[in-house]
Amino acid sequence: MIKIKHVTGTYKKGTAEIKALDDLTLDIAEGEFAAVQGPSGSGKTTLLMILGGMLRPAAGQVTIQDQDIYALSTGRRNRFRAAQIGFVFQMFHLVPYLSVFDNVMLAAVKLDARTRSRAQRLLDEFGLGHRSTHRPEELSTGERQRTAMARALLNDPPLILADEPTGNLDPENAGLVLDHLGEIHKTGRTLVVVTHGHEAERFATQHICLRQGRLA
Numbered sequence: 001m002i003k004i005k006h007v008t009g010t011y012k013k014g015t016a017e018i019k020a021l022d023d024l025t026l027d028i029a030e031g032e033f034a035a036v037q038g039p040s041g042s043g044k045t046t047l048l049m050i051l052g053g054m055l056r057p058a059a060g061q062v063t064i065q066d067q068d069i070y071a072l073s074t075g076r077r078n079r080f081r082a083a084q085i086g087f088v089f090q091m092f093h094l095v096p097y098l099s100v101f102d103n104v105m106l107a108a109v110k111l112d113a114r115t116r117s118r119a120q121r122l123l124d125e126f127g128l129g130h131r132s133t134h135r136p137e138e139l140s141t142g143e144r145q146r147t148a149m150a151r152a153l154l155n156d157p158p159l160i161l162a163d164e165p166t167g168n169l170d171p172e173n174a175g176l177v178l179d180h181l182g183e184i185h186k187t188g189r190t191l192v193v194v195t196h197g198h199e200a201e202r203f204a205t206q207h208i209c210l211r212q213g214r215l216a
C-alpha cells in the first residue's frame, strides 16, 4: 500500500535547514493499523504530511498504491489525495465560518445528493446529527474531533491518516474515537495513526517508532 524509500523531510528557516525526517525507509501493507509514536519533535506530523501528499520530501520516494505521489503534477496529486486519502489533523482544522455539515462536505469530490446523504449519515453515526447546522465554535472538543473524522471518511478512502486524533480529548471521547478507528480498520481500510500514549495498542498491527526523524 505505502512504500517510503530513503525519505528526508526538511524545513527551511532563513538559511537554516531543519531535518525533520532523516533517510526513512519503511513499508505499510494494505489493511494495517500503523501506530506512529515518538517524542515531540521526532517527525510524526512531518511523516503524515509527506504521506498525505502535502509536503514534498527533500529526497526519497513515496509510493501509495503503486503511485509515486510526488511524480504527479500538483493537480493530479490533489485529485489522488481527494479520492484515496482521508486526513484527520492534529488541530482539527475545521473552517470556523462553515456549519458542521459544510465542514464535512469540504472533502467532497462530488457535490451530489449521494455525498450529502453520506455526510449526514456519518454525522448521525458520530452522534452529531443534531449538530449539523452548528458552527465548530459551538461544539465541544470531542465533537469537533468527530466532525473532523466524519470529513476524513466522506469519500470512503482506502487510506486514513490521523495525527493524534485523541490528543485533545478526555479518556471517554478518546475511547470513542479509537473505537471508530478500530471499526474502520475492520472494514479493510489502512490506517496510519499518530498517538502519544499506549492508547492505540489494542488496535495497532504495526508500530512505527520515530526518534529524531529516524526509526527508533
Ligand SMILES: Nc1ncnc2c1ncn2[C@@H]1O[C@H](COP(=O)(O)OP(=O)(O)OP(=O)(O)O)[C@@H](O)[C@H]1O
Binding pocket: 011, 012, 013, 018, 019, 020, 038, 039, 040, 041, 042, 043, 044, 045, 046, 047
Ligand atoms: N513549518 C515548520 N518550519 C520549521 N520547522 C518545523 C516546521 N514544522 C515542524 N518543524 C520541525 O520539525 C521537527 C519535527 O516536527 P513534527 O511536527 O514532525 O514533530 P512531531 O513528532 O509531530 O511533534 P509533536 O508530537 O509535538 O506533534 C521539529 O523539530 C519541528 O520543530
Ligand SMILES: [Mg+2]
Binding pocket: 044, 045, 046, 090, 163
Ligand atoms: Mg505532531
